[in-house]
Amino acid sequence: MLIVADENIPLVDSFFGDFGHIRRVSGRLMSPEDVADADILLVRSVTRVDASLLEGSRVRFVGTATIGTDHIDQDWLQANDIAFCAAPGCNANSVVEYVLSVLALHAERRGLNDWTELSVGIVGVGNVGGELASKLERLGFTIRLCDPPRAEQEPDGEFVGLDEALACDVVTLHTPLTKSGAHGTYHLLDADRLRTLNGSQLLINTGRGEVVDNPALLDCLGQPDAPTVVLDVWENEPSIMPELVENVWLATPHIAGYSLEGKFQGTEMIYQAVCQYLGFPVRKQAGQFLPEPALSKLSFTGSAKDEAAAFMAMRCCYDPRRDDANLRLVMAGSQDERGPAFDRLRKEYPVRREFSSAKVQLKGASKVLRDTFKALGFKLKI
Numbered sequence: 001m002l003i004v005a006d007e008n009i010p011l012v013d014s015f016f017g018d019f020g021h022i023r024r025v026s027g028r029l030m031s032p033e034d035v036a037d038a039d040i041l042l043v044r045s046v047t048r049v050d051a052s053l054l055e056g057s058r059v060r061f062v063g064t065a066t067i068g069t070d071h072i073d074q075d076w077l078q079a080n081d082i083a084f085c086a087a088p089g090c091n092a093n094s095v096v097e098y099v100l101s102v103l104a105l106h107a108e109r110r111g112l113n114d115w116t117e118l119s120v121g122i123v124g125v126g127n128v129g130g131e132l133a134s135k136l137e138r139l140g141f142t143i144r145l146c147d148p149p150r151a152e153q154e155p156d157g158e159f160v161g162l163d164e165a166l167a168c169d170v171v172t173l174h175t176p177l178t179k180s181g182a183h184g185t186y187h188l189l190d191a192d193r194l195r196t197l198n199g200s201q202l203l204i205n206t207g208r209g210e211v212v213d214n215p216a217l218l219d220c221l222g223q224p225d226a227p228t229v230v231l232d233v234w235e236n237e238p239s240i241m242p243e244l245v246e247n248v249w250l251a252t253p254h255i256a257g258y259s260l261e262g263k264f265q266g267t268e269m270i271y272q273a274v275c276q277y278l279g280f281p282v283r284k285q286a287g288q289f290l291p292e293p294a295l296s297k298l299s300f301t302g303s304a305k306d307e308a309a310a311f312m313a314m315r316c317c318y319d320p321r322r323d324d325a326n327l328r329l330v331m332a333g334s335q336d337e338r339g340p341a342f343d344r345l346r347k348e349y350p351v352r353r354e355f356s357s358a359k360v361q362l363k364g365a366s367k368v369l370r371d372t373f374k375a376l377g378f379k380l381k382i
């Protein structure tokens, strides 16, 4: 059996080595010749999987080690009897931790005494948005949930319309990219919607770049009273707009979901689906491959102030400003180099561990502080 896999999927040999021969190729450059003789194709979000890649190939199973599926022509796969699986939720917690880290930095930058004063509008309340909502609720934030497809299915759910979500202090986007249907998200935030945001608001996009009209956003950022913007995802990756990078507060190269846990779980989920497809038992788990984290313990004394201690712990695990600085550095390079450099930052992304990998010791801490750490996902040392 031949398995063709994107070279950026981690642990391919460990998970799939027993199934047959593995050919690793560049996901961005994957061609019909690369996959023609494959039985199984494993991709990430940068490979468009459709008739132009697979027509006439031997491929019978496609797996994407990602949450997003907008790069896959699922109708064509189904029509051609090719099995498909994605990895729903695999890196949801990683994205949630990215958003929480951004919120903490935003609160500090704004000099807020209490970050939970911020109201947060979550647009798209699935695996990522739902997990974010439950953590924010536990932390005591006021949240507004906008998810029209869910609102239709759950008439008793407490959902708001997009305009109400867009009126919150923080607006964070977690929808898939869809170009058709009653609730298509392509340019969901167009020039008109962007105009409703003001200088006291923070807009975060970690969904897909095309959900926000990027030229309109650039225009909006040039107007007085413009919102603060954080972008992890961009239109036309990897050839993103350099002017937009310059004008947003934090700019990162589509790495919100790049915790080691999230990446390993992505591979594990497609492994499980391949096992089921082939009728083989599941013998391996992502957890068995996770190395010991570089930061395994954090200890706070009784003098730790509630919010400051939590922010310090979050920053020790992940600080989005480092990813922002690295992207700005490469965007300052020549135009031809920017696209490859965007991809290189992703390919060579340093190990980032989730909050749960660090055990936190709190000596003489208040119940509020203990609850805050737990709500953020840290494990408390008894």
Ligand SMILES: NC(=O)c1ccc[n+]([C@@H]2O[C@H](COP(=O)([O-])OP(=O)(O)OC[C@H]3O[C@@H](n4cnc5c(N)ncnc54)[C@H](O)[C@@H]3O)[C@@H](O)[C@H]2O)c1
Pocket: 067, 068, 069, 088, 089, 091, 092, 095, 123, 124, 125, 126, 127, 128, 129, 130, 146, 147, 148, 149, 150, 174, 175, 176, 177, 183, 184, 185, 188, 206, 207, 208, 232, 233, 254, 255, 256, 257, 258
């Ligand atoms: N930046 C990253 O690294 C990263 C990582 C993971 C996922 N993502 C992106 O985030 C998206 C969301 O991930 P998820 O796991 O929560 O997906 P999900 O499918 O679990 O949830 C998406 C939610 O969005 C809702 N939705 C659809 N159309 C909408 C609309 N017009 N307005 C409001 N809500 C709408 C759906 O009903 C659903 O509840 C993915 O599709 C992917 O594109 C990005």
Ligand SMILES: O=C(O)[C@H](O)[C@H](O)COP(=O)(O)O
Pocket: 008, 043, 044, 045, 046, 065, 066, 067, 068, 069, 091, 254, 255, 256, 257, 258, 346
């Ligand atoms: O959809 C997802 O899971 C994320 O966007 C994921 O982090 C994308 O990573 P990529 O496949 O581009 O490496």
